[in-house]
Amino acid sequence: MLLTLASAFTLSQAFRTLAAIMGPPLAAQLALTPQQLGLWAAAFHFSFGVMQLAMGVSLDLYGVRRTILMAFPMAIAGALLSSQASSYAQLMVGQMLIGTGCAPAFLVCTVFISHHFSAQRFTAISGLIMSLSSIGVLATATPLAWLIEASDWRWGFGVLAGCAMLAWGAIWWLVREPAAATADAPGADKPSALGALRGLLGLFKLPQTLGLVAYAAVAYAGFITLRGLWLGPLLVERHGFSLIQSGNVALAMTLASMASPALFGRIDPGGARRVRWLLGFAVLAALMVGTMGLVHVAWADVALAIAYGLLSGYGVLQYGYVRDAYPAHLRGRALSLFTMAMFLGISLMQWASGLAASLAPRAGVEPFSAALLTMSALLLAGALAFWRLPRAVTPA
Numbered sequence: 001m002l003l004t005l006a007s008a009f010t011l012s013q014a015f016r017t018l019a020a021i022m023g024p025p026l027a028a029q030l031a032l033t034p035q036q037l038g039l040w041a042a043a044f045h046f047s048f049g050v051m052q053l054a055m056g057v058s059l060d061l062y063g064v065r066r067t068i069l070m071a072f073p074m075a076i077a078g079a080l081l082s083s084q085a086s087s088y089a090q091l092m093v094g095q096m097l098i099g100t101g102c103a104p105a106f107l108v109c110t111v112f113i114s115h116h117f118s119a120q121r122f123t124a125i126s127g128l129i130m131s132l133s134s135i136g137v138l139a140t141a142t143p144l145a146w147l148i149e150a151s152d153w154r155w156g157f158g159v160l161a162g163c164a165m166l167a168w169g170a171i172w173w174l175v176r177e178p179a180a181a182t183a184d185a186p187g188a189d190k191p192s193a194l195g196a197l198r199g200l201l202g203l204f205k206l207p208q209t210l211g212l213v214a215y216a217a218v219a220y221a222g223f224i225t226l227r228g229l230w231l232g233p234l235l236v237e238r239h240g241f242s243l244i245q246s247g248n249v250a251l252a253m254t255l256a257s258m259a260s261p262a263l264f265g266r267i268d269p270g271g272a273r274r275v276r277w278l279l280g281f282a283v284l285a286a287l288m289v290g291t292m293g294l295v296h297v298a299w300a301d302v303a304l305a306i307a308y309g310l311l312s313g314y315g316v317l318q319y320g321y322v323r324d325a326y327p328a329h330l331r332g333r334a335l336s337l338f339t340m341a342m343f344l345g346i347s348l349m350q351w352a353s354g355l356a357a358s359l360a361p362r363a364g365v366e367p368f369s370a371a372l373l374t375m376s377a378l379l380l381a382g383a384l385a386f387w388r389l390p391r392a393v394t395p396a
Contacts, residue, residue, distance in 0.1 A: 038354015075101025127265025145247025217345025260313025293372030
């Protein structure tokens with residue numbers, strides 16, 4: 001059942017990373033600016049992030065199965081609309097629908113894991129599912145580039161819509177939950193959206209929350225913004241790569257990233273050492289992205305992108321930190337807030353980097369340099385906030 005639920009998360013991963021390959025043909029056909037591309041890519045993560053509260057309430061009320069079955073058809077509808085889009089406005093509506101439909105895809109997996117696996121295995125199993133879901137990111141590398149060159153970018157959306165239909169059908173057929181897992185069970189408390197919002201906002205009364213949110217907003221955002229938005233355009237426009245060649249680099253970066261969450265999940269050191277790792281890896285990620293912004297050498301950009309993929313799984317260490325940072329009765333809402341911050345942060349980074357790329361020519365700066373240096377600055381800012389703001393007390 002967990003693998004079946006992960007199929008929806010895999011499609012979510014594909015939808016959030018297709019902009020890197022689809023961006024150049026979309027920009028050419030619909031005359032889109034870098035800022036519009038950034039906003040389009042960010043729309044998925046914005047709608048995904050803002051819907052986390054509603055999806056969290058739905059999980060409490062209706063459980064894992066019904067939540068994903070009710071939401072995922074919106075992703076299918078959004079992909080079908082995008083495949084027929086003839087304007088930027090239609091693309092944006094389709095992207096928002098896709099993000100909304102995919103909003104519970106990761107939450108249902110983490111909730112299922114928390115219900116069916118021990119606390120000691122939570123980080124490792126979560127990392128394993130994140131690694132497996134990277135198959136969706138693989139699909140938006142060379143395979144998507146080949147499909148677009150052989151046909152049209154519209155077929156990319158169409159094929160993903162068909163795969164999403166199959167995933168929805170598999171979940172409907174195979175996933176079952178005991179009645180006690182939902183608020184429909186006799187005597188269960190039925191949460192309200194207002195109550196859930198109060199619960200989330202109440203976390204900010206705890207000193208460790210603000211630093212965690214700042215870090216969560218940039219850690220995963222760096223990988224998704226590079227792999228899911230800028231990698232393809234950078235290689236095509238800066239270095240003259242073909243779409244297939246840029247797809248091959250994206251494929252290599254994705255393969256490197258697939259093993260990373262499971263690896264970091266297994267070697268999680270815990271305690272204060274985990275915090276040091278989180279800080280150190282964030283700074284390293286910022287330096288790698290910043291170097292790509294400053295060094296205009298093809299082999300260096302390719303090597304750094306692949307190395308960043310290998311490093312990207314360090315973000316899974318945050319799940320263990322969240323579990324340790326909050327008492328048991330607050331962990332559910334803390335994970336919801338963490339997830340919301342993570343995906344709203346992706347939206348922010350994609351929008352900010354797109355804006356920087358659009359404004360860069362006025363200052364005589366290459367657009368990709370501006371975008372990558374903006375990403376680097378945001379990564380450093382998140383790490384600095386996590387370091388300087390109060391953190392949870394952890395054992396040495």
